[in-house]
Amino acid sequence: MAPIDPHSFSDAAHAFVSHVSLALYFDFATTTIDGTALLSLSRPHTGSLSLDTRSLAIHSVADPATLDPLPFSLDSNPDPIKGQLLSVTLSDHHHSLLVRFSTHPSSSALQWLSPPQTSGKRLPYVYTQCQPIHARSIFPCNDTPTARIRFSALLNLPGHMSAVMSAAHVRRRPPAAGEGPDDERWCADGRVVEEFRMDQPIPPYLFAFAAGEIVSREVGPRTRVYAEKESPVLEAAAAEFAETEAMIRQGEKLFGEYEWERFDLLVLPPSFPYGGMENPRMVFLTPTVIAGDGSGAQVVAHELAHSWTGNLITNASNNDFWLNEGFTTYAERRIVEVVQGEERAALNIGIGWSGLKEEMERFKDNMEFTKLRTNQEGIDPDEIYSRVPYEKGFQFLWRIERQIGRPDFDEFLKKYIAKFKFQSINTQTFLDFLKESVPGIEKDIDLGAWVDGTGIPADAMEPVSALYAKIVSLAKEFKLGRMPTEEETADWGGQEWELYLENLPKNSDPSQVQALDARYVLAEHMNWEVKVAFLTLAASVGLRDYHAAVEKTLNSVGRMKYLRPLYTALVTGKSKDEGQMLAKRVFSEARDSYHPIAQGVVESILCKNS
Numbered sequence: 001m002a003p004i005d006p007h008s009f010s011d012a013a014h015a016f017v018s019h020v021s022l023a024l025y026f027d028f029a030t031t032t033i034d035g036t037a038l039l040s041l042s043r044p045h046t047g048s049l050s051l052d053t054r055s056l057a058i059h060s061v062a063d064p065a066t067l068d069p070l071p072f073s074l075d076s077n078p079d080p081i082k083g084q085l086l087s088v089t090l091s092d093h094h095h096s097l098l099v100r101f102s103t104h105p106s107s108s109a110l111q112w113l114s115p116p117q118t119s120g121k122r123l124p125y126v127y128t129q130c131q132p133i134h135a136r137s138i139f140p141c142n143d144t145p146t147a148r149i150r151f152s153a154l155l156n157l158p159g160h161m162s163a164v165m166s167a168a169h170v171r172r173r174p175p176a177a178g179e180g181p182d183d184e185r186w187c188a189d190g191r192v193v194e195e196f197r198m199d200q201p202i203p204p205y206l207f208a209f210a211a212g213e214i215v216s217r218e219v220g221p222r223t224r225v226y227a228e229k230e231s232p233v234l235e236a237a238a239a240e241f242a243e244t245e246a247m248i249r250q251g252e253k254l255f256g257e258y259e260w261e262r263f264d265l266l267v268l269p270p271s272f273p274y275g276g277m278e279n280p281r282m283v284f285l286t287p288t289v290i291a292g293d294g295s296g297a298q299v300v301a302h303e304l305a306h307s308w309t310g311n312l313i314t315n316a317s318n319n320d321f322w323l324n325e326g327f328t329t330y331a332e333r334r335i336v337e338v339v340q341g342e343e344r345a346a347l348n349i350g351i352g353w354s355g356l357k358e359e360m361e362r363f364k365d366n367m368e369f370t371k372l373r374t375n376q377e378g379i380d381p382d383e384i385y386s387r388v389p390y391e392k393g394f395q396f397l398w399r400i401e402r403q404i405g406r407p408d409f410d411e412f413l414k415k416y417i418a419k420f421k422f423q424s425i426n427t428q429t430f431l432d433f434l435k436e437s438v439p440g441i442e443k444d445i446d447l448g449a450w451v452d453g454t455g456i457p458a459d460a461m462e463p464v465s466a467l468y469a470k471i472v473s474l475a476k477e478f479k480l481g482r483m484p485t486e487e488e489t490a491d492w493g494g495q496e497w498e499l500y501l502e503n504l505p506k507n508s509d510p511s512q513v514q515a516l517d518a519r520y521v522l523a524e525h526m527n528w529e530v531k532v533a534f535l536t537l538a539a540s541v542g543l544r545d546y547h548a549a550v551e552k553t554l555n556s557v558g559r560m561k562y563l564r565p566l567y568t569a570l571v572t573g574k575s576k577d578e579g580q581m582l583a584k585r586v587f588s589e590a591r592d593s594y595h596p597i598a599q600g601v602v603e604s605i606l607c608k609n610s
Contacts, residue, residue, distance in 0.1 A: 018150065035101055051088065113126070127272070153209070216234075237290050241300050264283070312421040322373075333349060408438075471496060504537060555586065
């Protein structure tokens with residue numbers, strides 16, 4: 001076997017799946033999907049074919065032309081990270097195969113919400129999160145970003161529900177016999193089919209859908225905001241993301257044509273485990289980004305930037321994840337700089353700088369994961385997800401920009417995107433292109449130290465901004481017993497407070513932390529970044545008075561950016577005995593409201609600190 005990705009069974013010697021035609025029957029009663037997948041290969045293939053699955057029941061594999069069965073085996077000993085190898089034997093230069101399968105209720109990509117867990121309380125809801133390696137728990141595939149796919153999909157669901165997808169919506173229509181896994185169920189009264197098509201080749205982790213009681217509102221010529229029917233966030237999201245079209249136009253100026261036609265936004269229930277997911281044509285967002293102060297637009301800017309860096313050009317495996325996130329963080333800040341101003345972009349960089357330093361502390365016992373080019377063999381990418389590829393990757397590109405100048409770096413970016421669009425590449429390919437495009441760059445910048453070295457390189461840099469410097473200075477004064485005055489904070493929004501709190505020492509005096517909240521009511525701040533930053537600090541310094549607020553927060557949201565620091569602060573803070581008891585109890589109560597990915601992350605934190 002010639003592996004191409006430490007997180008996939010896919011074999012480099014085999015043909016890859018290049019197109020998937022899916023028919024998916026949603027069974028909300030059993031929280032499962034019955035489906036068929038017509039897998040078309042990039043070239044004819046004879047012999048064994050390796051596919052990734054996780055917790056899938058494989059009912060049959062057949063030749064789609066004759067419906068004759070094809071020999072297959074499903075590994076009975078699942079790999080704890082990669083799942084189960086589905087091996088199919090093809091003969092006579094097959095171009096395609098037809099797989100009948102069912103998902104498991106514990107599918108790691110799917111979260112099924114019962115009616116009481118939704119905003120409307122009437123109908124159930126389901127949504128996906130496939131990054132980094134969870135598409136395999138929805139349908140069999142080469143679940144590696146090296147293998148890009150086009151797809152079509154028929155989603156069969158109850159007629160009073162609707163579906164959205166990271167693909168072009170073709171039509172909504174009645175079911176037809178012969179197109180699904182089971183005619184009797186597929187064509188039952190009251191069912192409807194939503195038909196979608198994705199014509200551009202994408203990595204499997206960008207496969208995404210949601211189904212429930214979903215409504216929308218237009219906010220621009222290429223953008224609609226979608227949310228649950230009874231959710232209070234639709235109007236607020238429309239206001240928060242009003243600058244989206246301006247961001248798209250700025251992105252096109254910087255990076256070239258927008259290749260995906262639509263840029264729609266789906267605001268998911270609070271259990272969504274990320275701030276945003278860059279699914280093409282329809283970005284998925286957590287409602288926690290809707291802060292009312294415009295700061296949520298920066299998350300949209302980040303997901304928009306992925307339309308060029310990540311979706312057009314993709315890391316070949318998670319070993320090179322920085323190629324997605326470092327480039328996108330750089331692109332996001334360039335967009336924010338134009339649309340929201342240089343000071344706002346500088347605060348963004350400053351918050352990232354603080355976060356990068358925190359990650360150095362987190363990985364102090366395993367500095368491999370402070371590198372840009374990592375070795376993740378035998379490592380669950382969800383467990384080591386961090387800000388390193390985002391912020392160290394951004395710093396690397398910012399260092400190159402400073403070396404050659406912004407105009408030349410902008411031209412380099414356009415050339416890079418034009419050359420590699422709709423391809424998946426690794427770090428070495430990027431370095432070779434950089435040295436070819438900027439002769440002698442390796443003499444001015446130690447490229448090896450940046451991509452293969454641990455820690456933060458000496459030539460990384462904090463932002464240069466008067467406002468940033470003032471906030472950091474005030475944070476340093478806190479250690480000396482001085483908190484900022486109301487006059488000094490009069491113009492502060494969520495981002496300013498977030499930066500201030502991120503820079504406070506984790507061993508601050510508890511009484512002083514409590515006094516800060518008494519003056520500014522940070523534990524109840526409307527901005528989630530501020531609230532969680534403060535509660536993390538309070539839990540770290542052992543303030544039991546805030547345990548109720550921490551518990552309420554952990555029961556209200558499933559975003560891992562908040563769960564990870566709060567649970568960690570509880571189990572490692574100065575009141576860790578009581579904190580560990582609280583963390584275990586809260587998780588036992590809130591577990592079912594978290595997405596499976598978030599469940600695994602919290603379980604890992606509790607296990608390591610038990």
